[in-house]
Amino acid sequence: MIRDILQQIRxxxxxxxxxxxxxxxxxxxxxxxxxxxxxxxxxxxxxxxKKLGRNPLEFADELASFLQDKAIDGLGRVESVKPGFVNxxxxxxxxxxxxxxxxxxxSAFGSNKLHQGEKWVVEHTSPNPxxxxxxxxxxxxxxGMGIVRLMKASxxxxxxxxxxxxxxxxxxxxxxxxxxxxxKDSEIPTDVTYWSKHKDQWFTPAExxxxxxxxxxxxxxxxxxxxxxxHEIEKTVRKMVVDWESNHEETWxxxxxxxxxxxxxxxxxxxxxxxxxxxxxxxxxxxxxxxxYVEEGLNKGVFKxxxxxxxITKLEDKYGLTDTVVLKNDGTSLYLTQDIALTDLKKKxxxxxxxxxxxxxxxxxxxxxxxxxxxxxxxxxxxxxxxxSYGNVGLKSAEGRVAKMSSRDGTVILADNVIDExxxxxxxxxxxxxxxxxSSSGDLAEKLALTAVKFGFLKxxxxxxxxxxxxxxxxxxxxxxxxxxxxxxxxxxILRKAGAYGAGQTAANSESGAEAQLLRSLLYYESVVxxxxxxxxxxxxxxxxxxxxxxFNAWYAKETIxxxxxxxxxxxxxVEAVGIIIQNGLNLxxxxxxxxx
RNA sequence: GCCCUCGUAGUUCAAUGGAUAGAACAGCACACUCCUAACGUGCUAAUGUAGGUUCGAUUCCUACCGAGGGCACCA
Numbered sequence: 001m002i003r004d005i006l007q008q009i010r011x012x013x014x015x016x017x018x019x020x021x022x023x024x025x026x027x028x029x030x031x032x033x034x035x036x037x038x039x040x041x042x043x044x045x046x047x048x049x050k051k052l053g054r055n056p057l058e059f060a061d062e063l064a065s066f067l068q069d070k071a072i073d074g075l076g077r078v079e080s081v082k083p084g085f086v087n088x089x090x091x092x093x094x095x096x097x098x099x100x101x102x103x104x105x106x107s108a109f110g111s112n113k114l115h116q117g118e119k120w121v122v123e124h125t126s127p128n129p130x131x132x133x134x135x136x137x138x139x140x141x142x143x144g145m146g147i148v149r150l151m152k153a154s155x156x157x158x159x160x161x162x163x164x165x166x167x168x169x170x171x172x173x174x175x176x177x178x179x180x181x182x183x184k185d186s187e188i189p190t191d192v193t194y195w196s197k198h199k200d201q202w203f204t205p206a207e208x209x210x211x212x213x214x215x216x217x218x219x220x221x222x223x224x225x226x227x228x229x230x231h232e233i234e235k236t237v238r239k240m241v242v243d244w245e246s247n248h249e250e251t252w253x254x255x256x257x258x259x260x261x262x263x264x265x266x267x268x269x270x271x272x273x274x275x276x277x278x279x280x281x282x283x284x285x286x287x288x289x290x291x292x293y294v295e296e297g298l299n300k301g302v303f304k305x306x307x308x309x310x311x312i313t314k315l316e317d318k319y320g321l322t323d324t325v326v327l328k329n330d331g332t333s334l335y336l337t338q339d340i341a342l343t344d345l346k347k348k349x350x351x352x353x354x355x356x357x358x359x360x361x362x363x364x365x366x367x368x369x370x371x372x373x374x375x376x377x378x379x380x381x382x383x384x385x386x387x388x389s390y391g392n393v394g395l396k397s398a399e400g401r402v403a404k405m406s407s408r409d410g411t412v413i414l415a416d417n418v419i420d421e422x423x424x425x426x427x428x429x430x431x432x433x434x435x436x437x438x439s440s441s442g443d444l445a446e447k448l449a450l451t452a453v454k455f456g457f458l459k460x461x462x463x464x465x466x467x468x469x470x471x472x473x474x475x476x477x478x479x480x481x482x483x484x485x486x487x488x489x490x491x492x493x494i495l496r497k498a499g500a501y502g503a504g505q506t507a508a509n510s511e512s513g514a515e516a517q518l519l520r521s522l523l524y525y526e527s528v529v530x531x532x533x534x535x536x537x538x539x540x541x542x543x544x545x546x547x548x549x550x551x552f553n554a555w556y557a558k559e560t561i562x563x564x565x566x567x568x569x570x571x572x573x574x575v576e577a578v579g580i581i582i583q584n585g586l587n588l589x590x591x592x593x594x595x596x597x
Numbered sequence: 598g599c600c601c602u603c604g605u606a607g608u609u610c611a612a613u614g615g616a617u618a619g620a621a622c623a624g625c626a627c628a629c630u631c632c633u634a635a636c637g638u639g640c641u642a643a644u645g646u647a648g649g650u651u652c653g654a655u656u657c658c659u660a661c662c663g664a665g666g667g668c669a670c671c672a
Binding site: 037323362404461475477553557596 | 600601603608614615621622633635637651666669670671
């Protein structure tokens with residue numbers, strides 16, 4: 001296996017560096033910049049020559065001949081070159097063997113053991129139950145699920161969890177908006193008690209032919225508007241929160257109803273995306289639990305009570321963060337207070353080694369504070385906790401500026417709608433090609449739309465702010481998931497046509513040309529996955545798949561694969577290997593392959 | 598004021614401190630009797646500014662400019 005050959009090279013280089021009295025050498029074996037520099041290269045000579053007072057190129061020469069003499073199986077040529085790189089060329093036997101390895105390992109190819117035996121809890125998405133999921137939530141969800149899949153692919157046991165902030169003023173606004181604006185007759189009183197006895201006098205989402213989460217969003221917008229424009233209504237809404245806290249029966253009924261709509265809607269979108277939570281936390285179940293941790297902190301002496309009754313913690317000296325309040329002066333808890341309770345709950349429930357939060361950049365400070373406080377309380381170490389942040393999703397306007405989405409201006413783009421639009425263009429294409437509209441083409445269009453949308457978000461670095469362009473999102477050409485999928489479909493189509501084949505002995509053009517390029521690209525998939533795991537970002541995989549597809553298509557254009565020649569067997573094996581890697585890569589992105597399109 | 602993230606072709610995005618900064622879209626020029634043209638080939642075009650560290654900087658450091666976010670009782 002390529003992996004083993006590389007590991008052997010690393011070991012030998014390390015030994016050699018040690019023998020040259022380099023202290024704890026760090027051997028970086030990287031992909032060579034271009035085929036003229038071989039397949040892999042090492043920069044150790046340049047890194048360490050100066051410290052030893054050596055000439056880098058001579059140092060590299062010695063390293064190269066040392067390795068050449070080791071005659072590592074599978075390693076063809078080793079050469080040292082200009083500034084001091086040592087370049088490696090694998091033997092053609094090894095490269096051909098790699099194709100067969102890929103086929104043999106199949107769907108498991110690319111997975112590794114980097115986090116074998118570890119237990120991770122990954123919290124992500126956590127949509128507000130007062131709003132339908134928009135493209136910002138979509139991005140978090142895709143990033144979060146990407147991390148879940150990466151960790152699983154590297155051997156960890158992963159719990160994917162989400163949190164519903166299901167109490168407080170925003171939910172009360174939804175409740176009020178519903179009561180005041182979803183009644184079938186405007187004469188009906190806006191009153192919880194009346195509602196509880198005459199529920200059928202209010203519209204359901206189905207009666208208004210709305211998706212339930214969109215319905216809830218609408219109620220929220222109404223509630224928010226009334227709340228901020230009318231003091232009486234503001235009081236009523238605030239009272240709803242108080243009533244809810246004192247377990248007022250009718251208020252709870254209303255609360256449950258609007259949340260049920262919200263959850264139904266959100267979960268429909270998540271199902272559509274193929275996303276999944278193993279565990280959902282509901283704020284109302286643990287929000288009061290935080291106070292006991294505050295007591296504990298006071299007893300331990302890590303928290304301090306101020307004169308007005310608020311409790312603070314000092315984070316400046318030890319953590320370099322701004323000090324913060326952990327309990328309000330009226331004795332009620334803050335978001336931070338609840339998060340402490342939830343973090344401990346997560347650690348205890350799952351015995352988690354590591355916890356990840358995929359949460360927006362605006363919460364960076366809050367997250368750091370939470371981690372520090374948890375350490376102060378002995379819940380866990382700061383190093384056990386990771387906040388995965390990401391860039392915002394803005395909208396690109398016609399003038400080329402990037403604007404924030406705003407529900408007030410009606411510029412929020414919902415996740416559902418984007419997928420539907422892309423699906424629409426795909427269906428139009430089917431119709432134009434005379435493929436007709438039936439259930440199987442609808443199903444295919446759905447899968448392809450998801451491919452395009454998911455890939456579009458996942459191909460970028462997660463920290464990059466996105467300027468979302470509606471027109472471009474619908475464009476299914478170029479650097480897109482559909483390009484990759486099309487390449488996959490080509491591989492399957494060829495294999496179908498070929499039927500059973502034997503790989504044969506001939507490797508036709510493995511030293512130069514398009515076939516060599518393709519063969520070379522196949523060598524890097526495993527290390528791309530490793531890099532993705534290390535950086536918790538699947539975008540490297542997406543970028544790699546674009547490159548692999550491009551090389552496959554270039555080869556395909558030049559070469560007739562089913563030419564009946566001696567080389568056909570190996571070419572088919574190559575096609576199969578490319579198909580396997582595309583499929584495995586897309587699966588890590590959460591994209592299901594199709595066999596025809 | 599302080600802290601964090603970001604700044605790459607006209608546009609949208611790539612590039613573990615490495616070799617000639619890669620794609621795609623748009624534009625221009627090709628290519629279709631052949632395994633799916635949702636494809637392929639070629640051309641034009643970019644590292645915000647000024648310093649520093651380094652054999653070597655888009656990447657690290659400093660200052661400035663620009664965009665976004667945050668800074669104790671909001672979530």
